[in-house]
Amino acid sequence: MTDPLFDCVSCGACCFSRNPRYLALLPWDASRDLPEAGLFSEGGQRFVKFECGHCVHLQLGDGKAVCGVYEDRPEACRAFRAGSFECIKARRANGIMGERVRDRDGEPA
Numbered sequence: 001m002t003d004p005l006f007d008c009v010s011c012g013a014c015c016f017s018r019n020p021r022y023l024a025l026l027p028w029d030a031s032r033d034l035p036e037a038g039l040f041s042e043g044g045q046r047f048v049k050f051e052c053g054h055c056v057h058l059q060l061g062d063g064k065a066v067c068g069v070y071e072d073r074p075e076a077c078r079a080f081r082a083g084s085f086e087c088i089k090a091r092r093a094n095g096i097m098g099e100r101v102r103d104r105d106g107e108p109a
């Protein structure tokens, strides 16, 4: 059951980072169909690209923050549990950023 306090579709805080190497692919991701254009390699490691402070696959607008590759999202994203310590930490750190960009389509201020 999803806790309404942790509605991922209206949050997306864990998909934000200024660290370009925030999301590394793991061995389990080898069989996942992630677009090549959204990946890069460094030091023999593959990463998902982050641009403008968030994952390139995060689709923002209309008050929502939706993963554009949800069915094939990397293992690290699957392991990130709503309501966990890491989730609460991400919401504290990035929630305000999420609010600003998520709502930009309809937000006058």
Ligand code: SF4
Binding pocket: 006, 007, 008, 009, 011, 012, 013, 014, 015, 080, 081, 082, 083, 087, 088, 090, 091
């Ligand atoms: S920070 Fe938590 S509630 Fe927000 S999208 Fe990530 S897992 Fe979901």
Ligand code: SF4
Binding pocket: 014, 015, 023, 048, 055, 056, 057, 058, 059, 066, 067, 068, 069, 070, 073, 074, 077
């Ligand atoms: S792949 Fe999806 S769930 Fe993972 S960081 Fe990017 S937008 Fe978020």
